[in-house]
Amino acid sequence: MGLPSGASLFSTYASLSATFTLVQQAFYQFVPLLVQQYISDIFKQWFSPKQPPPPDVFKLIIEEVANDFTNNQVFQACQIYLCNKLSDSANVLKVSKGHTEETMNFKLAEGVTFSETFEGIHLKWIFSCKANSSADDQSDPVLVHDKRSGRSRSHHQENSCFSLIFDREHKKKVCTDYLPYVVEASKEVVREEKHLKLFDGNSEYYGMPGGSSSKQSVNMVHPFKFENLAMDLELKKAIMDDLDRFVRRKEFYKRVGKPWKRGYLLYGPPGTGKSSLIAAMANYLKFVIYDLQLRRMQDSSLRQLLRVIPSKTIIVIEDIDCTGELPRRELYHTMYQGYEDSLKKAIKKPEMSLAALLNFADGLWSCCGDERLIIFTTNHKERLEPALLQPGRMDMHIHMSYLTMEGFKVLAYNYLLVTGNHPLFGEIKGLLEVVNATPAEVAEELMRSEDVDASLQGVVELLKRKKIEAEDAASLRPQAETEEITEKMENGNVLPTN
Numbered sequence: 001m002g003l004p005s006g007a008s009l010f011s012t013y014a015s016l017s018a019t020f021t022l023v024q025q026a027f028y029q030f031v032p033l034l035v036q037q038y039i040s041d042i043f044k045q046w047f048s049p050k051q052p053p054p055p056d057v058f059k060l061i062i063e064e065v066a067n068d069f070t071n072n073q074v075f076q077a078c079q080i081y082l083c084n085k086l087s088d089s090a091n092v093l094k095v096s097k098g099h100t101e102e103t104m105n106f107k108l109a110e111g112v113t114f115s116e117t118f119e120g121i122h123l124k125w126i127f128s129c130k131a132n133s134s135a136d137d138q139s140d141p142v143l144v145h146d147k148r149s150g151r152s153r154s155h156h157q158e159n160s161c162f163s164l165i166f167d168r169e170h171k172k173k174v175c176t177d178y179l180p181y182v183v184e185a186s187k188e189v190v191r192e193e194k195h196l197k198l199f200d201g202n203s204e205y206y207g208m209p210g211g212s213s214s215k216q217s218v219n220m221v222h223p224f225k226f227e228n229l230a231m232d233l234e235l236k237k238a239i240m241d242d243l244d245r246f247v248r249r250k251e252f253y254k255r256v257g258k259p260w261k262r263g264y265l266l267y268g269p270p271g272t273g274k275s276s277l278i279a280a281m282a283n284y285l286k287f288v289i290y291d292l293q294l295r296r297m298q299d300s301s302l303r304q305l306l307r308v309i310p311s312k313t314i315i316v317i318e319d320i321d322c323t324g325e326l327p328r329r330e331l332y333h334t335m336y337q338g339y340e341d342s343l344k345k346a347i348k349k350p351e352m353s354l355a356a357l358l359n360f361a362d363g364l365w366s367c368c369g370d371e372r373l374i375i376f377t378t379n380h381k382e383r384l385e386p387a388l389l390q391p392g393r394m395d396m397h398i399h400m401s402y403l404t405m406e407g408f409k410v411l412a413y414n415y416l417l418v419t420g421n422h423p424l425f426g427e428i429k430g431l432l433e434v435v436n437a438t439p440a441e442v443a444e445e446l447m448r449s450e451d452v453d454a455s456l457q458g459v460v461e462l463l464k465r466k467k468i469e470a471e472d473a474a475s476l477r478p479q480a481e482t483e484e485i486t487e488k489m490e491n492g493n494v495l496p497t498n
């Protein structure tokens with residue numbers, strides 16, 4: 001069979017083309033427009049390259065302030081997590097270093113974005129700040145990252161938020177797996193923090209409505225550790241065990257319906273290591289210290305402060321007996337006896353009420369934030385308002401006392417690296433048994449020389465001097481007491497006993 005001729009091929013093409021044109025015209029003339037579009041869509045789908053369907057995105061907004069007006073803990077975790085990641089990879093960074101800061105702070109500007117993939121889910125983060133309503137505040141809202149501490153803070157905090165954008169189908173996984181992962185990762189960043197952060201609880205921040213303005217904080221590189229503490233070894237162990245128990249008992253506190261807090265009262269003479277113990281506790285737990293000066297605080301600012309203080313903090317109220325604003329109630333009344341009414345009014349009333357302090361200690365405000373230690377210190381436990389000492393307020397009373405030989409050996413190692421026995425230890429031991437010397441006094445003596453023998457001899461001399469002073473004071477005491485009673489009787493303050 002031969003090939004078709006050119007003429008027959010051309011006539012076939014012409015008839016096919018005429019038929020196609022006829023069918024096309026009939027299609028456009030008789031088929032309704034909607035059906036035409038439907039059929040043309042099907043053809044387009046068949047012949048056009050495959051397009052991915054538009055993503056069905058979901059946006060999770062994480063605001064800074066929680067519903068109960070406390071700091072949103074998820075927001076805080078995101079801040080720490082993202083600042084830690086972004087400080088290395090961001091294209092634009094602002095850098096600053098204040099006089100009191102040891103390290104540079106890196107800041108990420110408004111609108112910064114970050115993308116990552118978690119178990120195959122693509123996630124996009126956007127940090128944003130709404131415009132501040134304050135007319136005089138024109139500065140850019142910024143996220144501040146303290147590289148060393150892994151912590152961060154933002155100006156205009158109440159207006160900041162993170163948006164987390166991802167495919168809607170992963171909503172459940174993001175909420176149940178990714179966000180907890182972010183929270184854990186942020187805790188890890190904090191745990192790696194080797195330096196204490198000390199917040200002055202009386203900085204402007206806490207007095208500002210809405211908690212705006214930047215938080216004043218100081219990095220306190222305090223190397224004090226439990227092993228540096230010269231104190232009774234059993235007591236030291238008891239405190240460490242207590243702290244361990246506290247941090248692992250989250251579920252217990254929840255079960256018994258108590259706030260996850262613990263109150264400590266540290267008492268003892270000046271220089272026995274109360275502040276040092278607090279630093280050691282903070283280092284041990286990697287907690288941040290908030291130092292409150294009650295003298296300058298009012299009830300309202302205390303409440304405000306308690307709302308913004310995050311978890312994993314030690315709230316310290318030092319020298320509670322010396323604040324002047326918190327005298328024992330009966331002392332407060334006797335102080336005013338004999339004054340004219342007008343004069344009484346003129347006397348400034350305490351700014352911080354005892355009720356506020358008791359509420360504070362009771363954990364009335366403790367629903368805000370968790371995992372906190374509250375530490376009160378005093379040199380005079382006997383002067384404290386008895387209500388403060390009631391069971392349940394302070395969970396543990398810790399007596400910091402004068403130096404013992406056991407404690408002295410810790411100091412001798414700390415300051416002079418003396419291990420084992422030294423010929424002067426016997427004499428020092430004998431003197432410490434009869435003399436009240438504080439660790440601070442002895443530590444000062446040990447710092448005077450690098451020569452071990454000279455330093456230890458200096459301690460012997462110090463203890464001998466103190467022994468003589470104590471003996472002199474004891475011999476003068478009966479005479480002084482007699483003189484004091486005579487003087488009081490003359491002033492009519494004391495009635496003769498018979």
Ligand SMILES: Nc1ncnc2c1ncn2[C@@H]1O[C@H](COP(=O)(O)OP(=O)(O)OP(=O)(O)O)[C@@H](O)[C@H]1O
Pocket residue numbers: 228229230231269270271272273274275276277379400411439440441443
């Ligand atoms: N128990 C101790 N172990 C080691 N060093 C101590 C101890 N107590 C005091 N020191 C040393 O003395 C210094 C002062 O001590 P610290 O401020 O802790 O005493 P304090 O009891 O808080 O005094 P105050 O009641 O006056 O505040 C510390 O920096 C530390 O060097």
